Amino acid sequence: MQSRSMLSVVGCHAEGEVGDVVIGGFLPPKGASMYERMRAMERDFDHIRRFLLCEPRGSVCRHVNILTSPINPQCDVGVIIMEPTEYVPMSGSNLICTVTVLLETGMVTMKEPETVVWVDTPAGPVKAVARCKAGRCRSVEFENVPSFVDKLDAKLEVKGQGTIELDVAYGGMFYAIVDATKLGFRVEPSEARDLAVLGERIRLAAREQLRVVHPQNPGISGVSIVQFNRPFAGVGKVTRNTCIVAPGRSDRSPTGTGTSARLAVLQARGLMKVGDAMTHESIIGSHFHGRIVSETKIGDRKGIIPAIEGRAWITGFYNYLLDPDDPYPQGYVVSDSWGVTGTVTQ
Numbered sequence: 097m098q099s100r101s102m103l104s105v106v107g108c109h110a111e112g113e114v115g116d117v118v119i120g121g122f123l124p125p126k127g128a129s130m131y132e133r134m135r136a137m138e139r140d141f142d143h144i145r146r147f148l149l150c151e152p153r154g155s156v157c158r159h160v161n162i163l164t165s166p167i168n169p170q171c172d173v174g175v176i177i178m179e180p181t182e183y184v185p186m187s188g189s190n191l192i193c194t195v196t197v198l199l200e201t202g203m204v205t206m207k208e209p210e211t212v213v214w215v216d217t218p219a220g221p222v223k224a225v226a227r228c229k230a231g232r233c234r235s236v237e238f239e240n241v242p243s244f245v246d247k248l249d250a251k252l253e254v255k256g257q258g259t260i261e262l263d264v265a266y267g268g269m270f271y272a273i274v275d276a277t278k279l280g281f282r283v284e285p286s287e288a289r290d291l292a293v294l295g296e297r298i299r300l301a302a303r304e305q306l307r308v309v310h311p312q313n314p315g316i317s318g319v320s321i322v323q324f325n326r327p328f329a330g331v332g333k334v335t336r337n338t339c340i341v342a343p344g345r346s347d348r349s350p351t352g353t354g355t356s357a358r359l360a361v362l363q364a365r366g367l368m369k370v371g372d373a374m375t376h377e378s379i380i381g382s383h384f385h386g387r388i389v390s391e392t393k394i395g396d397r398k399g400i401i402p403a404i405e406g407r408a409w410i411t412g413f414y415n416y417l418l419d420p421d422d423p424y425p426q427g428y429v430v431s432d433s434w435g436v437t438g439t440v441t442q
Contacts, residue, residue, distance in 0.1 A: 099417040103148065105160070106201060107411035108193040111382035112348030114158045115193030115408070116148075119201070124164040124176060131185065131313065133164060134176050134218040138183045143426050145178040146440065150427025153416055156180050156345055156434045159187065161194050163203075166216035172204055174216040180435065181342040182442045185219035185241075185316055186268025188352010188384065188404050192236040195224045196408035199233045206231065217241070219268050219316075237385075237405035242392045243267040243356040244399030245364045246308050254301045257294065264308055267356030267402070269320040271339070272302045276324035283324055283336045285379055288346050295322040295340025296436040303442070311395030320442065321347075323354045328362060331372045338379040344436025349406065350376035350384040356402040359386050363400050370400075382406075 104120035122144060125136035137144075147153065148160045164174035177183065177190045195213050198204040204213055211226045215238075224238040247264040252272075254260055263273040276283050281291060302308075302319040310316035325337035337358070339351040347354070355376045362368040373387035385405040392399050418425055431438030 098420055100420050101418045103144075103416045105148070105414045105416060106197045107414060108197050108408050109411060110189040110192040110196075110349050110408040111384060111406050112378060112380050113189040115161060115187070115190040116158060117161045117194055117197040118163065119197075119203070122162065124162050128167070130164070130167055130174050130176070130216050131218040131315065133174070134183045134185070135315070137162065137176050137178075146426040147418065148416065149178065149180055150429055150440065151433070152424065153427060156343065157348070159190050161190050163194070166214075168214075168216045168221045171214040171216035171221050173198060173213070176218070179341065181440055182320065183218075184269050184320065186217045186222070186353055188238070188240070188268070188355065189347070189349040189406070191215060191217070191222060191224065191238055191352065192406050193408045195226055195236045196233045197410060199226055199228065200410055206233070233408070235405055235407045237403055238352070239389055239401055239403045240352070240356045241268055242394045242399045243360040243402050244394050244397050245360050246270065247306065248361070248364065250306060252298065252301050252305055254297050256297065260298070262298070262302075263361045264302070264306060264319065265357035265360045266310065267360065268353035269316070270308050270318060271321050271323045271354055271357040272298055272319045273323045273325065273358060273361060274298065275327060277326055281324060283326055283338050283379060288338075288379060291324055291338060292340055292344040292346060292436050295324065296342065296344040298322045299340065299342060311397055318442065321351070321354065323351070323358065325358065328367055328374070331368060331374060334375045334377050334383070336377045336379070342437070342442055343434060343439045346379045348378060348380055349382055350378040352384055352404040352406065355384050355386040355404055359388055359402045360400050363388055364398075
């Protein structure tokens with residue numbers, strides 16, 4: 097056996113969504129901020145993302161997190177989040193996986209009943225509180241980056257669908273939020289393929305028709321994910337949603353940044369206030385619990401600080417090798433399994 101490289105990875109999922117963590121074999125890029133490091137990774141080391149996410153080693157249902165030293169002195173660790181078509185500033189399921197892996201492998205010392213872990217993300221520092229018992233990370237709640245509404249009741253022309261209404265909000269990335277019931281869906285597993293196809297059409301239309309830019313970081317722009325949901329069931333209640341991750345498949349978790357964006361919309365509409373909580377249920381029935389911690393401002397915009405809680409489980413330990421003769425050093429994608437649009441970039 098020969099290998100040009102070996103990457104050590106801890107497998108993990110948060111409420112069904114895979115968020116593996118690289119723990120060895122790669123030195124992350126340098127940069128003056130975590131955002132700069134993320135862009136350097138995208139520019140100079142994207143072969144690592146493709147090596148781990150594309151077939152034959154990965155799949156469209158996988159995310160991979162690169163650990164780094166933090167830049168913010170308040171933080172314990174930095175993270176770069178790699179998804180099937182992009183590098184995202186923040187991801188709730190990936191953060192929950194990362195904190196769980198850090199604690200359960202001993203990279204960060206676990207303290208019971210709670211361990212506080214500060215994570216430096218490209219979107220900003222995030223405080224995570226892990227609830228721990230008997231050497232196990234039972235759940236992770238994180239106070240997310242400021243989340244806000246960009247548009248309410250925006251009109252969008254979608255091929256094959258006509259004009260639809262949606263909200264656009266930021267929870268660590270930008271979401272187009274759509275009432276699925278108005279389009280004839282109940283957000284059930286049997287509808288997953290049709291939701292994925294329509295979600296990709298909406299995402300592409302939104303990126304073309306709606307100008308969406310973060311007020312404090314113009315590099316964060318454009319709708320990344322489409323969230324289909326049922327109507328809000330009320331404070332303290334469970335509301336189902338599914339988020340269509342590019343290139344077109346349902347997030348298996350309820351989506352942490354998506355729940356944050358939804359909370360911002362509900363607060364802007366007067367349906368929730370500081371201290372209120374709700375639960376998002378995914379298309380497979382898993383749950384994230386979200387609450388509004390406080391109000392804030394992002395530039396000249398009103399927003400909220402949301403907190404999201406969920407669970408993660410380690411699934412295994414892997415060493416990925418690259419044989420010098422392997423004809424697919426960056427993997428490959430085929431549209432029968434790689435989402436709807438079969439692309440590896442947004």
